Amino acid sequence: MIDTHCHLDFNNYDDDREDVIKETIEGGVHRMINIGIDEKTSINSLELSEKYDNIFAAIGYHPHSASEFNKQVQDKLERLAQHPKAIAIGEIGLDYYRNYSPREDQINAFRRQIRLAADLELPIVVHIREAMEESLKILKEEKAYERGGVLHCFPGDYGDSQRALDMNLLVAFGGTMTFKNARALKVAEKVPLKQIILETDAPFLTPVPFRGKRNSPLYVHYVYKKLAEIKEIDFAELEKKIDKNAVSLFNLA
Numbered sequence: 001m002i003d004t005h006c007h008l009d010f011n012n013y014d015d016d017r018e019d020v021i022k023e024t025i026e027g028g029v030h031r032m033i034n035i036g037i038d039e040k041t042s043i044n045s046l047e048l049s050e051k052y053d054n055i056f057a058a059i060g061y062h063p064h065s066a067s068e069f070n071k072q073v074q075d076k077l078e079r080l081a082q083h084p085k086a087i088a089i090g091e092i093g094l095d096y097y098r099n100y101s102p103r104e105d106q107i108n109a110f111r112r113q114i115r116l117a118a119d120l121e122l123p124i125v126v127h128i129r130e131a132m133e134e135s136l137k138i139l140k141e142e143k144a145y146e147r148g149g150v151l152h153c154f155p156g157d158y159g160d161s162q163r164a165l166d167m168n169l170l171v172a173f174g175g176t177m178t179f180k181n182a183r184a185l186k187v188a189e190k191v192p193l194k195q196i197i198l199e200t201d202a203p204f205l206t207p208v209p210f211r212g213k214r215n216s217p218l219y220v221h222y223v224y225k226k227l228a229e230i231k232e233i234d235f236a237e238l239e240k241k242i243d244k245n246a247v248s249l250f251n252l253a
C-alpha cells in the first residue's frame with residue numbers, strides 16, 4: 001500500500017510522529033508521500049524524506065497560501081524541488097470554498113507552479129475545491145498533460161474524471177470514500193482502476209471506523225479495502241494495480 005498524500009509534519013504528530021510512522025510501515029504501508037503546503041512544510045517534508053527511506057516529498061504552495069507566493073518563493077521552491085526525494089510539485093490548485101487567498105493570487109500561483117513542474121519534469125498534486133471548471137481550464141491551458149499528475153481528494157463527478165483522464169491526470173480517493181452515501185464512492189465505482197491512486201490526507205478526513213479521530217497513513221488500508229469491495233476484486237490484486245499507478249506517476253524508487 002502507498003499513501004500518496006499525507007501531512008506527517010503537522011503538529012498533530014508532534015508527540016508520537018516516530019511511532020505513527022513505524023506502525024504505518026509495519027502495517028504494510030511501504031511508501032508515503034508527505035505534501036508541502038508552503039515553504040516551511042515543503043522543507044519539513046524533505047526532512048522527513050531524508051530521515052525515512054519510505055517517505056517521499058512533494059514541494060508546493062497550497063491555494064490557501066497563494067497570496068504569499070512570489071518570484072522569490074518560486075525560486076526557493078525550485079531549489080527545494082532539486083532534492084532527489086522531491087517527487088512532485090504540490091499541493092497546488094484552487095480553493096473557492098474557503099478563499100483564504102484572493103482568487104487572482106490562487107490562479108497566479110497555480111499557473112506558475114504548473115510551469116515549474118513542467119520545467120523540473122515532475123508531476124503535480126492538485127487540490128480543487130468548488131473550482132472544478134476553472135481548474136480544468138487552467139490545467140488544459142498550461143498543458144498539464146505533458147507531465148501528468150493527480151487530482152487529490154477528487155471532488156468531481158465521473159464526467160470530470162474523464163476530462164482529467166484526457167489530460168493524463170489520475171484521481172485520488174481517500175477516507176471520504178468510506179463514509180455512508182459518499183459521493184466519492186459512486187464516482188470511484190465508475191472510474192477505471194488504471195486512473196486511481198489512494199491517499200489519506202492525514203491528519204484530516206479519517207476513514208470509518210476511526211472517523212472523528214486523528215487520521216494516520218496506516219488507515220489508507222481502509223480505503224484500499226473499500227475500493228476492493230466496490231470493484232469486486234481481491235485485495236492483493238487491487239493493491240498491486242493501484243500501487244503500480246502510484247509508482248509510475250511519481251517515479252518512486
Ligand SMILES: [Zn+2]
Nearest residue numbers: 005035091201
Ligand atoms: Zn493535503
